[in-house]
Every structure is written in structure tokens, then in C-alpha cells.
Amino acid sequence: MRAxxxxxxxxxxxxxRVDVEIIDGLISAVRDSSAPFGDGTPVxxxxxxxxxxxxxxxxxxxxxxxxxxxxxxxxxxxxxxxEAWTTAVRAGKFTHEGMVARAIQAIDLLLVHGxxxxxxxxxxxxxxxxxxVLAMQEAKSHFKGLVDIQLVALTITPLAGPxxxxxRAALADAIEAGVDxxxxxxxxDTDPAGFIKTAxxxxxxxxxxxxxxxxxxxxxxSLDVRELARQVQDRGFEHQVAAxxxxxxxxxxPEVQAEVAREIAEASIAVFPLxxxxxxxxxxxxxxxxxxxxTAIRALQDAGVLVAAGADNVQDIYNQVGRSDPxxxxxxxVMAGHQLADDAYGMVSNDAxxxxxxxxxxxxxxxxxxxxxxNAVSPREAIADAPMSRRVYHRGELVASADQWTQIHRAx
Numbered sequence: 001m002r003a004x005x006x007x008x009x010x011x012x013x014x015x016x017r018v019d020v021e022i023i024d025g026l027i028s029a030v031r032d033s034s035a036p037f038g039d040g041t042p043v044x045x046x047x048x049x050x051x052x053x054x055x056x057x058x059x060x061x062x063x064x065x066x067x068x069x070x071x072x073x074x075x076x077x078x079x080x081x082x083e084a085w086t087t088a089v090r091a092g093k094f095t096h097e098g099m100v101a102r103a104i105q106a107i108d109l110l111l112v113h114g115x116x117x118x119x120x121x122x123x124x125x126x127x128x129x130x131x132x133v134l135a136m137q138e139a140k141s142h143f144k145g146l147v148d149i150q151l152v153a154l155t156i157t158p159l160a161g162p163x164x165x166x167x168r169a170a171l172a173d174a175i176e177a178g179v180d181x182x183x184x185x186x187x188x189d190t191d192p193a194g195f196i197k198t199a200x201x202x203x204x205x206x207x208x209x210x211x212x213x214x215x216x217x218x219x220x221x222s223l224d225v226r227e228l229a230r231q232v233q234d235r236g237f238e239h240q241v242a243a244x245x246x247x248x249x250x251x252x253x254p255e256v257q258a259e260v261a262r263e264i265a266e267a268s269i270a271v272f273p274l275x276x277x278x279x280x281x282x283x284x285x286x287x288x289x290x291x292x293x294x295t296a297i298r299a300l301q302d303a304g305v306l307v308a309a310g311a312d313n314v315q316d317i318y319n320q321v322g323r324s325d326p327x328x329x330x331x332x333x334v335m336a337g338h339q340l341a342d343d344a345y346g347m348v349s350n351d352a353x354x355x356x357x358x359x360x361x362x363x364x365x366x367x368x369x370x371x372x373x374x375n376a377v378s379p380r381e382a383i384a385d386a387p388m389s390r391r392v393y394h395r396g397e398l399v400a401s402a403d404q405w406t407q408i409h410r411a412x
Contacts, residue, residue: 001241004042005043007021010048010302011032013364024368027369030365044391046373046391052371052372053371054370054372055113056349056350056352056358057118057310057348058121060310061314064313065313065316067094067106071093089126096131109323110324111400115147116148116399118181120152125170129173145394146394147394151178153174154213155171157184159171164185172202181211182210183213186228187216187222192224193231196212198226204239209357211240213387214243215243215246217247220353222250229260242272249296254299270307270354271308274306275336276319278312297333297339309330311326311328327348342380345383370395371391372392373391373393390402
């Protein structure tokens with residue numbers, strides 16, 4: 001059977017030069033590199049570039065992306081960002097068309113960097129209702145066949161009780177509009193346990209997974225992730241569960257970290273640390289021994305928890321910088337999270353795909369042909385240099401490419 005596409009002369013992380021055959025969006029063969037067969041199969045010459053699993057972004061905020069010039073956060077912390085955003089929304093600063101255009105630009109940037117799967121949280125409730133979801137659905141429609149996009153209804157507080165009725169109605173509208181998961185931030189609710197219960201109720205009724213912003217604080221007394229694990233276990237929740245941030249877990253003693261990590265593992269909860277945004281936001285009130293704002297990555301991994309990493313916010317009120325490249329996140333995992341480079345790459349590729357409920361990409365027959373081909377010799381070098389010479393394949397199709405040229409002008 002003739003292949004749909006042949007990727008010729010790529011490099012594997014172990015240094016082997018190989019050709020990769022693709023049929024029906026799957027890898028059909030990996031063999032030592034040789035001359036093309038001449039059977040009419042389309043051939044992409046990889047020139048010895050490194051073949052890796054495509055990148056994935058498990059935690060984005062596409063409705064806020066690329067708004068740093070529009071809405072500055074002069075305080076630089078979480079509360080300052082929330083106040084700045086809320087004020088801008090109430091002032092009518094964001095239009096549907098503008099939000100769609102910025103989301104498309106943000107997804108373009110992710111795609112050209114090698115991302116073929118994205119999960120984005122979208123504000124729901126309050127002054128926005130479910131309007132942002134409609135904008136993100138429109139942006140998503142521009143990427144059919146290019147990138148897999150999941151939307152999470154980031155429902156604001158309060159959610160439980162009579163005072164949460166309007167936000168629950170907005171969540172119901174968001175579910176009706178087609179979000180993929182239920183979300184929110186229980187530690188900002190006066191009743192975190194009630195928030196978690198109400199979110200799980202809505203997810204159960206809709207047959208959806210849940211992805212919550214959990215314990216995004218350095219306060220060690222905040223451990224809502226334990227309540228999430230308990231409720232998930234008690235009700236036998238059968239869908240995906242993810243806990244993003246989990247910053248306060250990193251502030252616990254090693255004994256508490258290990259105990260909580262076991263509870264998270266038993267509840268099959270994935271954890272997504274988000275180093276870019278939490279390094280930016282956390283600890284600004286301190287003047288010495290400033291914590292890094294990262295969760296207890298090693299304790300979670302030792303307990304068998306699926307740990308994947310994302311960028312979170314990109315150039316908005318919660319993170320002034322960010323280039324929509326998971327290799328930037330991987331570099332921070334190496335420097336601030338003490339991960340080895342190969343492990344850090346896994347956390348922004350296959351581990352992230354796992355966290356999104358997608359198949360892992362291995363360079364073996366039958367695996368999804370979601371690939372990043374990059375001008376580097378190893379994952380470590382790719383993370384260190386982040387070269388922009390890249391080819392991005394989604395289900396076997398070339399969906400994005402970029403080339404980088406440099407020249408040094410020395411005097412003769």
C-alpha cells in the first residue's frame with residue numbers, strides 16, 4: 001500500500017536517521033533513511049532535522065491572549081489582574097470581533113511553534129455571561145483539520161447557593177454552546193467545597209470532564225485539591241479531571257506533599273503546573289526567600305500522578321510576556337522546576353496530550369502522526385535554542401512551517 005506521505009531523512013533523539021511513512025493520519029513505518037522509492041508518494045525532505053512528538057498546550061486563556069497593551073496590570077499580581085480585566089469588561093473595551101481576531105492570532109502562534117492540541121479556559125458568568133464562549137467557538141472554526149481545540153467554561157464565583165444562580169445559568173448556556181469541560185477557581189469562592197460540588201454536578205449532568213484552577217496561592221492553608229480528590233472519589237466521577245496550578249502544594253512539608261500526591265493519584269487527577277504565569281504572579285508581596293510559585297512536581301511524579309505543563313496566560317493581565325511556544329515552558333521546567341530536558345519536553349508534548357485525553361505520539365507504526373520537526377539535534381538543544389526552523393504535522397498533514405536564517409556581518 002502506497003503511503004500518503006513520506007518524511008525523508010529525519011533524526012530521532014537517539015541519533016538515527018530515518019524515513020517515516022504516513023497513511024491515514026497514522027505512522028505506518030519507520031525505517032533507516034534511504035533514497036525515495038519513486039512510486040509517486042509525496043516526499044518531505046527533513047534534512048536531518050529532529051523528529052519529535054508535536055507539542056500540546058494544556059492550559060491557555062485565548063479570550064484574554066495578546067491584550068497586554070490594551071489592559072495593563074500595574075500591580076502585577078493576581079488581584080490586580082482581576083480588577084484590571086473586570087474594569088475593562090465593564091467599560092466595554094472588548095468586542096466580539098476583536099476577541100475572535102486575537103484568539104485566531106494566538107492559535108496561529110501556537111500552531112507555527114508546533115502545537116497541534118490546545119485546551120483553553122474561557123471566562124463564563126458575571127458581566128460576560130457565555131459571550132466569550134461564542135467568540136472562542138468562532139475562532140475555533142478557523143482551525144478545522146489544523147489543531148485540536150478544547151474549551152473549558154471558566155465559571156466565576158460564586159457558583160453554589162442562591163447567590164450563584166446567575167453564574168450557574170451562564171454555565172448552562174456555555175454547556176449548551178458546546179464547551180468541552182467545566183471549570184472555575186474554587187479557592188476564590190467563599191465556599192470552595194460547594195463550588196467543587198456544583199461544578200461536578202454540572203459536569204456529571206452534561207457528561208463532561210472538569211478542569212479547575214486549584215490553590216493558585218502561596219498560602220499553605222489552602223489545599224482545595226484534597227477536597228477535589230475526595231469528591232471525585234466519593235461520587236465515582238467517570239470523566240477527565242484536571243487540577244491546574246496547585247501552587248500551595250509546593251509550600252507544604254515533604255510529608256504532606258507525599259500524602260496529598262497519593263490522594264490525587266488515587267482520584268486519577270492530572271495536574272498542570274503553569275510556570276510562566278505563576279513565576280510572574282506569585283510572591284510579589286515578599287522581599288526575601290521568594291517561592292517559585294510551582295507545585296510539588298517531584299512528589300506528584302513519584303506518586304504516579306500525570307503531570308503536564310502549560311503556559312497559562314500569554315501577553316495579558318496575568319503574564320506580560322510569553323511567545324506561545326511550549327519550549328519556553330519546557331525551559332522554565334528545567335530551570336525553575338528542576339526537570340531534565342527530556343522529561344520537560346515530555347511534559348509539554350505527550351504528557352500534555354495524555355492530560356487532554358489524546359493519544360500519545362511515539363515514533364512507531366500505528367501512532368498518531370502529530371509531529372514537530374525542528375532544526376536541532378536533541379530535545380535539550382531544541383529547548384535551549386528554540387530554533388524557529390520547524391515543520392508541524394497534524395494527522396499526517398503539514399499544517400505549519402517556519403524557517404530561520406541568521407547571518408553575521410564581519411568586517412573583511
